[in-house]
Amino acid sequence: MGGSADLDELLHELRHRGARVTTARRVVLAELAASSDQHPTADQLAARIQRAHPDVHLSTVYRTLEFLEGSGLVFRAGFGDGATTYHLSSDRHHHAVCDQCGAVIVLPDRAFDAVTNRLRRDHGFEAAPRHLTITGRCARCAAT
Amino acid sequence: MGGSADLDELLHELRHRGARVTTARRVVLAELAASSDQHPTADQLAARIQRAHPDVHLSTVYRTLEFLEGSGLVFRAGFGDGATTYHLSSDRHHHAVCDQCGAVIVLPDRAFDAVTNRLRRDHGFEAAPRHLTITGRCARCAAT
DNA sequence: CTTGATGCAAATGGTTTGCATGTTT
DNA sequence: AAACATGCAAACCATTTGCATCAAG
Numbered sequence: 035m036g037g038s039a040d041l042d043e044l045l046h047e048l049r050h051r052g053a054r055v056t057t058a059r060r061v062v063l064a065e066l067a068a069s070s071d072q073h074p075t076a077d078q079l080a081a082r083i084q085r086a087h088p089d090v091h092l093s094t095v096y097r098t099l100e101f102l103e104g105s106g107l108v109f110r111a112g113f114g115d116g117a118t119t120y121h122l123s124s125d126r127h128h129h130a131v132c133d134q135c136g137a138v139i140v141l142p143d144r145a146f147d148a149v150t151n152r153l154r155r156d157h158g159f160e161a162a163p164r165h166l167t168i169t170g171r172c173a174r175c176a177a178t
Numbered sequence: 179m180g181g182s183a184d185l186d187e188l189l190h191e192l193r194h195r196g197a198r199v200t201t202a203r204r205v206v207l208a209e210l211a212a213s214s215d216q217h218p219t220a221d222q223l224a225a226r227i228q229r230a231h232p233d234v235h236l237s238t239v240y241r242t243l244e245f246l247e248g249s250g251l252v253f254r255a256g257f258g259d260g261a262t263t264y265h266l267s268s269d270r271h272h273h274a275v276c277d278q279c280g281a282v283i284v285l286p287d288r289a290f291d292a293v294t295n296r297l298r299r300d301h302g303f304e305a306a307p308r309h310l311t312i313t314g315r316c317a318r319c320a321a322t
Numbered sequence: 323c324t325t326g327a328t329g330c331a332a333a334t335g336g337t338t339t340g341c342a343t344g345t346t347t
Numbered sequence: 348a349a350a351c352a353t354g355c356a357a358a359c360c361a362t363t364t365g366c367a368t369c370a371a372g
Contacts, residue, residue, distance in 0.1 A: 049372095052372095054325090054326065054327070054370085054371055054372075055371080056326095056327060056328085056370075056371075057328095057370090058327080058328075059327095075361090076361080076362080077361085089328090089329080090328090090329095091328070091329050091330070092362095093328085093329075093330080093331095093362085093363080093364085094327080094328055094329070096361090096362060096363075097327080097328080097363090098327090100363095101327095112256040117361075118361085118362090130297055130301070130303050130305060132303075133306075139297070139301055139303060141293075141297075145293055145296065146293060146312075147292075148291075148292035148293070149285075149289055149290060149292070149293065149312065150312075150314075152289065153274055153283070153285075153312070153314070157274070157283055157316070157317060158316070158317030158320065159274050159276075159283060159314055159315070159316055159317060159320075160314050160315045160320045161274060161312050161313070161314035162277075162313055162314045162315070163312045163313060163314070164313060166310050166311075166312065167310075168290075168293065168294075168297070168305050168307045168310065169305070169306055169307060169308060170294075170297070170303055170304050170305035170306045170307070171303070171304045171306070172301075172302070172303055173301060173302030173303060176302065176303075176304040198345085198346055198347070198350090198351065198352070199346080200345075200346070200351095200352060200353085201345090201353095202352075202353075203352090219336090220336080220337080221336085233353090233354080234353090234354095235353070235354050235355070236337095237337085237338080237339085237353085237354075237355080237356095238352080238353055238354070240336095240337065240338075241338090241352080241353080242352090244338095245352095261336075262336085262337090
């Protein structure tokens with residue numbers, strides 16, 4: 035599979051820009067790639083990483099995420115009021131979340147094409163939505 | 179204007195449900211109505227409120243907002259990483275924000291009709307989006 | 323060797339909570 | 348009077364920061 039190949043690409047890109055490739059950066063990127071569909075928070079990442087690298091401190095994870103965000107490789111998504119979650123920039127998706135039971139539906143990026151087209155047409159705005167969360171009632175709860 | 183009339187309605191509704199109508203609740207709702215287009219945070223609300231009611235404590239503002247949220251009159255919107263902002267539920271709107279210059283375009287609720295219709299059709303999900311923020315580049319910055 | 327990243331511990335800042343008191347109904 | 352909301356101060360928790368040390372180029 036392409037998993038680790040993609041990762042190497044990212045690391046290469048960093049090195050190319052003159053940034054240092056450290057254990058922490060390697061490991062954080064790897065963990066993000068591995069748990070992309072789990073909306074990991076900073077501690078969750080740290081906890082998982084520490085199973086193999088007990089010396090990687092939580093504060094380092096924060097600093098690394100901040101760095102990667104600045105480099106455009108990672109973005110944050112605040113989940114309503116839950117904690118902040120982190121994702122690889124390549125991992126674009128959106129959510130519909132049920133207010134009542136919390137059920138989550140994952141939406142493809144193109145679900146918002148109508149909105150983005152309209153923004154471009156009416157305002158010249160080039161939308162690049164990364165992580166939107168639409169609230170509402172899922173089928174089951176709406177039936178109540 | 180209808181401003182205070184709407185407010186009275188909300189207060190009535192609360193009373194009707196058996197909830198108490200206190201100074202704090204009155205004042206918080208009033209301030210939310212007054213500053214609806216400014217995305218106020220909890221302290222900002224507290225600060226403004228305290229100009230006229232110095233005895234309304236910040237923690238009370240938090241508790242009141244929590245209560246109002248539970249009552250469905252208010253919702254929270256996390257702004258990327260900025261602070262949490264609070265809005266009257268009646269005040270539905272969405273944003274397109276420029277990543278580069280921060281310019282904000284306000285979008286009407288119906289801008290998302292295509293998505294909400296699709297969610298209903300494909301998943302039976304009744305979307306009630308309240309405050310979405312689409313990131314991207316505004317016309318000026320995209321031209322760069 | 324030089325620059326920049328890390329570990330650790332301590333500080334920060336927004337939000338929550340326990341408890342005695344005041345207010346609404 | 349009974350139930351509940353409030354003020355206040357202290358607790359909390361996620362995130363940030365200062366500084367001495369360590370690793371990458």
